[in-house]
Amino acid sequence: MATIMAVAAVIFAFMAMPSEGAVTPSRLGVYVGPGKTDAVNNFRTWLGRSQVDATDYLDPSENTQWNQYATKYWGDWKKAGANRQFVLGLPLLPKGGNFAAGLAGQYDSQFRGLADLMIKNGLGNSVIRLGYEGNNKTIGPWQGTDDPAAYRAMFRRAVTLMRARTGAAFQFDYNMAVGPSGKVTSFETLYPGDSYVDIVGLNIYDVWWGNPGATPAQRWNHTLTRPMGVNAFKAFAAAHNKPMSYPEWGLYRKGDVYAGGGDSPYFIDRMAELVKDSKYQAYFNFDWGGGTLDEFPNGKAQYKLRFGG
Numbered sequence: 001m002a003t004i005m006a007v008a009a010v011i012f013a014f015m016a017m018p019s020e021g022a023v024t025p026s027r028l029g030v031y032v033g034p035g036k037t038d039a040v041n042n043f044r045t046w047l048g049r050s051q052v053d054a055t056d057y058l059d060p061s062e063n064t065q066w067n068q069y070a071t072k073y074w075g076d077w078k079k080a081g082a083n084r085q086f087v088l089g090l091p092l093l094p095k096g097g098n099f100a101a102g103l104a105g106q107y108d109s110q111f112r113g114l115a116d117l118m119i120k121n122g123l124g125n126s127v128i129r130l131g132y133e134g135n136n137k138t139i140g141p142w143q144g145t146d147d148p149a150a151y152r153a154m155f156r157r158a159v160t161l162m163r164a165r166t167g168a169a170f171q172f173d174y175n176m177a178v179g180p181s182g183k184v185t186s187f188e189t190l191y192p193g194d195s196y197v198d199i200v201g202l203n204i205y206d207v208w209w210g211n212p213g214a215t216p217a218q219r220w221n222h223t224l225t226r227p228m229g230v231n232a233f234k235a236f237a238a239a240h241n242k243p244m245s246y247p248e249w250g251l252y253r254k255g256d257v258y259a260g261g262g263d264s265p266y267f268i269d270r271m272a273e274l275v276k277d278s279k280y281q282a283y284f285n286f287d288w289g290g291g292t293l294d295e296f297p298n299g300k301a302q303y304k305l306r307f308g309g
Helices: 002-016 037-047 065-079 099-103 108-120 148-163 216-225 230-240 265-277 297-307
Strands: 027-031 053-057 086-090 127-130 171-177 199-205 244-250 280-284
Touching (some): 037 065, 037 297, 053 065, 053 280, 065 086, 065 108, 099 148, 108 148, 171 244, 216 230, 230 244
Parallel strands (some): 027 053, 053 086, 086 127, 127 171, 171 199, 199 244, 244 280
């Protein structure tokens, strides 16, 4: 009897283990560069998972050649495998645009045109990170730190335009960065209203501006507790009854003003725990200044341990 019970316990333990992904039931994604469908597939193979979503960025400019190519590339990628999701980072204004022109309707056709391209190519149910990092003053012309009311109004306008297209089933993610800036003092400042938002997201990198000597634990505690940090974000999501996402997160190399933590398995572990109750999350594995996983061998090994199949 003791032997039978021991064998049963082992069988039960194996049944309870997740089939892939050590700790999180949320959808896992990655950004590896514009239109890089093969690189997403290679990342999935390296990670040993069947499910890895793709993230990319497009400008809303109407019928530009790149938008046509990119939506075709990602549409074909999505159709080529089961259980694939596309997540789009979409500026709230086109390059060189401004809120006055946007709210006057001058860019309406651009948002309609991009929505139609996505629907045409099988991406009509994508997650759209509209106006991402509006609390980042340097993100682009759509930053909302100077005019929060205009940001909110333009967000509502773009959502309304894109949802109205035939075949649209987009999910809109209200996606901020960590920390206040300018007139944006909380997650409420730029929030357009519950009826325009399906998901709320937070981008997190292992940085603490001006504090290069901070330990990994100190850096993480700062990310949790600072204004517009993780704790405030989770309270905001709960108050609005919205699922959470972490659409961009990653390690960051040492040596510049961002004061990144470098090769930090500790940060990987903390993020692996944090994303457990998120709807989706994606590692930003493209070098915009902070480095990629290949630059951080210890962090890369820990990432595969915590998220691999």
